[in-house]
Amino acid sequence: MTCVETAAPDAAPAHPGPGVQAIVELPDDAQFRAAVRDWLDRALRALAGADFGRAAMHEMRFRRRWEDHLCQAGWSGLGWPRRHGGKELSLPRQAIFHEEYARLQAPLPVNMIGHGIVGPTLLLYGSEEQKQRFLPPLLLNREVWCQGYSEPGAGSDLASLTTRAVRADRFYRLSGQKIWTSFANVADWCFVLARTDPAQKRHGGISVLLVDLRSPGVTVRPIRQITGEADYNEVFFDDVRVPAENLVGGENNGWGIAMAAAGFERGTYFAPRIVRLQAELEEFVRLAAATPFEGGRAVDHPSVREHLARLVVDVHALRLNVQEILHQATSGTPPGAEGSAVKLLWSETHQRLLDLAMDILGPHVQLGPQEPAAPREGRWQRDYLWTRAETILAGTSEIMRNIIAERALGLPR
Amino acid sequence: MTGDFAAQDELQLLQDSARRVLADACPLKELSAGGADAVAIAARHWQLAKAMGWPGLMVPESAGGAGMGCRGLAILAEEMGAQFFCGPFLATAVVGPAIAALAGRRGRMTGLARAIAEGATVLAGAAVPAGGQWIAAAPELGVENDAAPRLSGTRELVEHPALATHFLALEIVRRGADRVGLLAAPVPAGTGVVSVPRQAFDVSCPIASIRFERAAVAPGDVLSVELSLDALTALLRPVHVAIAAELVGVAQSALDRAVAYAKERRQFGQPIGAFQAIKHRLADAFVLVANARLAVRQAARGDDEPASVEAARLLAAEAALKAAGDYIQVQGGMGISWESDAHLHLKRARRLAAAFGTSQGFRQALVDRFVASVLSPPVPPVHQGAGSA
Ligand SMILES: Cc1cc2nc3c(=O)[nH]c(=O)nc-3n(C[C@H](O)[C@H](O)[C@H](O)COP(=O)(O)OP(=O)(O)OC[C@H]3O[C@@H](n4cnc5c(N)ncnc54)[C@H](O)[C@@H]3O)c2cc1C
Numbered sequence: 001m002t003c004v005e006t007a008a009p010d011a012a013p014a015h016p017g018p019g020v021q022a023i024v025e026l027p028d029d030a031q032f033r034a035a036v037r038d039w040l041d042r043a044l045r046a047l048a049g050a051d052f053g054r055a056a057m058h059e060m061r062f063r064r065r066w067e068d069h070l071c072q073a074g075w076s077g078l079g080w081p082r083r084h085g086g087k088e089l090s091l092p093r094q095a096i097f098h099e100e101y102a103r104l105q106a107p108l109p110v111n112m113i114g115h116g117i118v119g120p121t122l123l124l125y126g127s128e129e130q131k132q133r134f135l136p137p138l139l140l141n142r143e144v145w146c147q148g149y150s151e152p153g154a155g156s157d158l159a160s161l162t163t164r165a166v167r168a169d170r171f172y173r174l175s176g177q178k179i180w181t182s183f184a185n186v187a188d189w190c191f192v193l194a195r196t197d198p199a200q201k202r203h204g205g206i207s208v209l210l211v212d213l214r215s216p217g218v219t220v221r222p223i224r225q226i227t228g229e230a231d232y233n234e235v236f237f238d239d240v241r242v243p244a245e246n247l248v249g250g251e252n253n254g255w256g257i258a259m260a261a262a263g264f265e266r267g268t269y270f271a272p273r274i275v276r277l278q279a280e281l282e283e284f285v286r287l288a289a290a291t292p293f294e295g296g297r298a299v300d301h302p303s304v305r306e307h308l309a310r311l312v313v314d315v316h317a318l319r320l321n322v323q324e325i326l327h328q329a330t331s332g333t334p335p336g337a338e339g340s341a342v343k344l345l346w347s348e349t350h351q352r353l354l355d356l357a358m359d360i361l362g363p364h365v366q367l368g369p370q371e372p373a374a375p376r377e378g379r380w381q382r383d384y385l386w387t388r389a390e391t392i393l394a395g396t397s398e399i400m401r402n403i404i405a406e407r408a409l410g411l412p413r
Numbered sequence: 414m415t416g417d418f419a420a421q422d423e424l425q426l427l428q429d430s431a432r433r434v435l436a437d438a439c440p441l442k443e444l445s446a447g448g449a450d451a452v453a454i455a456a457r458h459w460q461l462a463k464a465m466g467w468p469g470l471m472v473p474e475s476a477g478g479a480g481m482g483c484r485g486l487a488i489l490a491e492e493m494g495a496q497f498f499c500g501p502f503l504a505t506a507v508v509g510p511a512i513a514a515l516a517g518r519r520g521r522m523t524g525l526a527r528a529i530a531e532g533a534t535v536l537a538g539a540a541v542p543a544g545g546q547w548i549a550a551a552p553e554l555g556v557e558n559d560a561a562p563r564l565s566g567t568r569e570l571v572e573h574p575a576l577a578t579h580f581l582a583l584e585i586v587r588r589g590a591d592r593v594g595l596l597a598a599p600v601p602a603g604t605g606v607v608s609v610p611r612q613a614f615d616v617s618c619p620i621a622s623i624r625f626e627r628a629a630v631a632p633g634d635v636l637s638v639e640l641s642l643d644a645l646t647a648l649l650r651p652v653h654v655a656i657a658a659e660l661v662g663v664a665q666s667a668l669d670r671a672v673a674y675a676k677e678r679r680q681f682g683q684p685i686g687a688f689q690a691i692k693h694r695l696a697d698a699f700v701l702v703a704n705a706r707l708a709v710r711q712a713a714r715g716d717d718e719p720a721s722v723e724a725a726r727l728l729a730a731e732a733a734l735k736a737a738g739d740y741i742q743v744q745g746g747m748g749i750s751w752e753s754d755a756h757l758h759l760k761r762a763r764r765l766a767a768a769f770g771t772s773q774g775f776r777q778a779l780v781d782r783f784v785a786s787v788l789s790p791p792v793p794p795v796h797q798g799a800g801s802a
Contacts, residue, residue, distance in 0.1 A: 285787040286787060289788055299788075305784075308783070312724075317728060320711055321707060341699070345704070401692065401697070405692035405696045409668075409695055410676070411686040411687065412676065412687040413687065
């Protein structure tokens, strides 16, 4: 493939304090939380050095270094069974880890598809050989994954995808184009949805293939985003040979697997996002207190306070939703439409928060998203632009509303 | 843990029984048919409430009540909202016991809670001054002679006056930035109490203006105290929980009925519920109602979450007003008719949303507290350990 940016694994910096295994074995949740917080804080400060808390900490290179460091120290496979190298943490404890991670405002992971989607999918649907081959490097973050679902002609209507995989002896020959594939430019592998039986319409005839992005015939072309960064990509498959043993869960079973995979992080997906949202809301208040605005401070302006109240209430509601989902997931209640409701509310609330931040920045909005002289080194501008993506990725707001109306309210399709 | 399960069972029982009897008594058809007598409906519902023991829900067991607490209250009030219960539940079963508890600690109103639980005393809340401000700038009620007290002044928007054995005169007056004065007295209906009926916006809830003309109050039944605003909020938490829960019930009822209508009504050859504009409107209402219910349950649990009461009131009011408005819109011309029960939802939502505080007031309190907590976070306790520099 073209355009691979591999970060050399760094020598792990020292982080005094208890080891991961000792923390995992702490009997009490509150102790566990405190130990996780302490561990993460020390480790991130040690690794980031002078960049701690700065914008540089959120750039791709550092994100990858930090994630490698965490995984190699043992913070991976948190919910996986022990015999596959996992930590077998309960859902509430996994949520605690992710919350503490978010509270520290630690850099976002790079390999979220690998850890959140590919690992759990292989544990459930993978062959023994697939587990042996792919899980150990994933635990150490030695292989980064991306998710090849969307195509130029198949976005919200994913089932209309046309990338073809034709069985030829011990291979599939894969041809087609994926688009908006996040992290393909830094990934080693791609979790691909492809059509294996064109005779079957829509949801039938789709399979999951694990595709090595270094295979001949793969081209990855980064797409520049509105933030100026280029984290998502076009991925072209031009008659790529994919070994038949890289088919997951049987031919033409891909749709069901993809749908199940979307639910794997139920219970823990939103917890860190809401913690980050709460932290950003507090950050906003500090910004508003320091920003002169219409003859006073922005934080005192009645219109700002009105919008702020709405945000406080929505973040409160989101927190309660996350507790509820975690509770339901822990007690094994089958999922309803609540994931869609939380995705919708979270993405739209986050968008409103950044809208409000831009409102009060006044003429400073002219500073670009990578401008060090801008407030928070341009992070308000950058996040403002990014929040526009959140109402689109992982199912647009319109699709979320359709799902709620059809599944929760039973309205006709 | 077992205690929690037992409590959970008790709550489930309360919900099941309330749902059953209230569904049978639901007055929506009667009210939308026109000509229904709201006083008669309320009298019927109050008999039902007494038979179920609901007046004593919040009265401690030691005074003959059920000692249920806010979690049970939230469940019952939501069912009441969903089935349009009529009657002086809020004043009698929620405000009354809260005031009685406060007064009891000062040796006043000692028999009130028990009389409420027994069904002997029925209260109509008389809390709104002429100016309409729930927390008033200056006092309007006057009490003479503490040994044989007599109360004078007016109160507006008194709900269910016809069923009351007593009017619970209540006055909250602002004193400085964060304190209030509270005056409360249960005034027996009869001599010295003049009730002037007013046309009610919410036709399921009769109202009157009340004039106290040197009305006699039992000695020991007048409470006059000064409280911090925080203490007032704590005192009124059950009241806010009940109002918010009832709003959630109204919202759920409006949403359910709007959805049912959208599945039935056909235009352009398909059910209108297949149109995305209708779907998305109702999906948004669904999210809001679900959030409001979570917020009310949280406020009812009373964990140390300072935002909870205000957030519950705000979300519940918004959910009910939106769902009721959506219900009307989804019904088209039918939604504007008296014959549809949609307007009953909107009217009840409006009445409840303005009870014991406005959304604007809750929003302000919420934001003030949040901003203060961020900009001047509480100082962590100083470490006292030996050798700290
Ligand atoms: C930052 C970012 C990262 C992404 N990363 C990945 C990735 O890693 N892997 C991957 O496979 N994909 C990824 N995606 C793609 C994402 O899943 C799609 O963008 C999304 O599903 C929408 O598809 P689309 O872009 O084709 O828009 P379309 O489906 O064409 O939608 C365009 C507009 O039409 C509306 N619309 C479409 N259908 C309906 C309907 N039935 N009812 C009402 N409105 C409708 C949509 O809501 C939207 O407003 C990413 C997207 C973004 C923005």
